[in-house]
Amino acid sequence: MNQRVISPRNRGFLFLDSHPAGCRELVNTMWRDIPASRAEPAGDGPVAVVIGSSAGYGLAATLAGLKRAGIRGVGVCFEKAPGARRTATAGWYRTAATSDLARAAGRDMVFLNGDAFSDPMKDQVADVLQERFQGRVDHLVYSVAAPRRTDPDTGATYASVLKPIGAAHRTKTLVFDEDGNPDVREVETEPALGDDIEQTVAVMGGTDWERWIDRLATRGLLAEGFTTAALSYIGSPLTAAIYRQGTIGAAKAHVEATARALDERLARLVGGRAVTSVNGAAVTQSSTAVPGIALYTGLLRGVLGDGLIAPSDQLTDLWDQLTGVTPLVLDGEGRVRLDGWELADEVQRAVAERWAKATTDTIGDLGDLDWFRAEVQRLYGFAVPGVDYTAPTEIDTPWPGC
Template sequence: MNERVLTPRNRGFLFLDSHPEGCRRSVADMWRACPDPADAPQGPGPVALVIGSSAGYGLAATLAGLKRAGIRGIAVSFEKAPTERRTATAGWYRTAATADIARTAGRDLVFLNGDAFSDTMKDQVADLVERRFGGRLDHLVYSVAAPRRTDPDTGTTYASVLKPIGRAHLTKTLVFDDQGVPEVREVETGPAEPDDVEQTVAVMGGADWERWIDHLSDRGVLAEGFSTAALSYIGSPLTAAIYRQGTIGVAKAHLEATARTLDERLGKTVGGRAVTCVNGAAVTQSSTAIPGIALYTGLLRGVLGQDMLPPVRQLAALWDDLTGRSPLAPDDEDRIRLDTWELADDVQAAVADRWEAATTDTIGGLADLDWFHAEVRRLYGFSVPGVDYAAPVATDVPWPGQTP
């Protein structure tokens, strides 16, 4: 078994290796942070499909679904295996840890590794639902953030971009040097090219989510009362130009329009529901790539402290909605709002004041930098309490269900 001492090597917020034990413990910490339900799930549990289950909100949805709803079913992600020279991706190790939790909880959860955009994966999932889970799927949570998508019908590959629309945008952002010293910079992002919006919508809009529903419906595996939620984000006015009003924002609007279309159709065919679920801010591998989001999130934590809700607590509320423990109460655009704590007027006003005052010299007193920097490292299994990083660790952890 390949064992070695792992130290963090990174380029900005991107780390080259992941720590298996750190990833395992971070998943265990998320599991403990998810509130226990007042009434423990009984029986075999609903059959659920989580697409994008290995990171961020999707991982939180998987863990919260296990604890709050007692789900069984299928979790899909796309991760890289370990090699002789490199560790596996962090999501690979997090998936192995999630599988251990599901097994301990007595829940039959199958983990598939592959391209969720492909029809091959959709067929594999439908086959599993038919063969292993009685041919009926109760819930689908869609949480996919990807740089590219190949359309199965045309073979065309689309690439998503994070750009403002109409003109360049200048924003503050937060970076750390190799020693972890913070710096506040201004960065300019050029405007979207003519086809950038179309490309981003093709990747991050609702096309693939709808294709999943079409595929599973055609296979006849959607249960009566089936519900589906696509996870999304709106965010602050401080980041709107690059996010909600930019290329990704158009894709999110397309996702929400898709939800309304699916909701009407599912209501007629299986008495079902489709919604988008708007989550609050969090440090994720996707969010750290967006200019300004790192600074905003650090300032938000500086304002809220422990009142900043982690993703697993947010997604616990979604599962309560989907399973009927609490009433499903979307807003006027069929969105479940789990971000109200973040967008409260007093919170946003306090963050805006700190944003204006933020410089390299002042940022230490305005943002919770220790928390933010540790959160980024924890995405890859580093800076996790209780891990001996001086000890060798086995890196060739098998995918759940595979023989070591």
């Protein structure tokens, strides 16, 4: 037993520890908010693999898949165990909670912890599918955000960067001081140089997603009608220079090109489909690292209030489309668009007006900062309603057994 009182300690948007009870309750709340399946899936339900299953949209995909689509299968993530001085990462505790919910719902879900970019992890997943799930997979959802990737073929390690392309970019951004007071300031990001674009595409583009499909196809595991979706984001014109038109945007464009190529291959191979799913804005551990995104998201919430659609609701919609409950609706680029509520003209006009007025003195009236601060804390299991943060909590949660 290793119980202690855990208080939030952070450097900006990065927290040093996570709260096990808070992470568990957050997952339970997400689960309760996901609508149940319209009909009990026939047999044991579809077999799915979720790559990046422990955080952000990948976590939402896992939970919505389990409850709404009745999936069983494999979740893959990369999390750190609890240590002598630190708790486990938040994703470790969220995965343990997700596993318990899956078990209680009668869903056979295996969670594997390791480098999703590596071939050994791909082989491990393939082995589990072969041995435990009748050698087939019906769906694969790809949701990986990482700072670096090692190419299994060459051994070269690539590092992604958040930079504009062509010229330096100056933008407003939101930070909080040590007392939690908001500060709107301007930051300048230097443009991509050398092979920054190629490096970022090598990490965050579609290469690894395609490698997963290749590996499973080579093992003969793709079921007839197999579908796969890579989760993506486009975002607002306000953040386009650093995001969609920057190095990350180049990677997202590569993902979309990969989807089109995979879609043609899978149609021939198993009558399958490959799409990108463009999701709406959310507070995630990845998004808070992008200059300007924190300010934008706080202002967006100020405009929309409860009309801001949660990731679990968006992924419920995606699962309905992937499983045929509702038609698969694609835009002209072959993308599922779950971001219409965010990019509606009237919403973007209202956010742009607030953006222009945003200063340290005015931001409290323009954005929902209480919500934003709480959302950042909830990424690590803090500020979750119903949790007693004065009580000791057990940090040595085991990884879910197979």
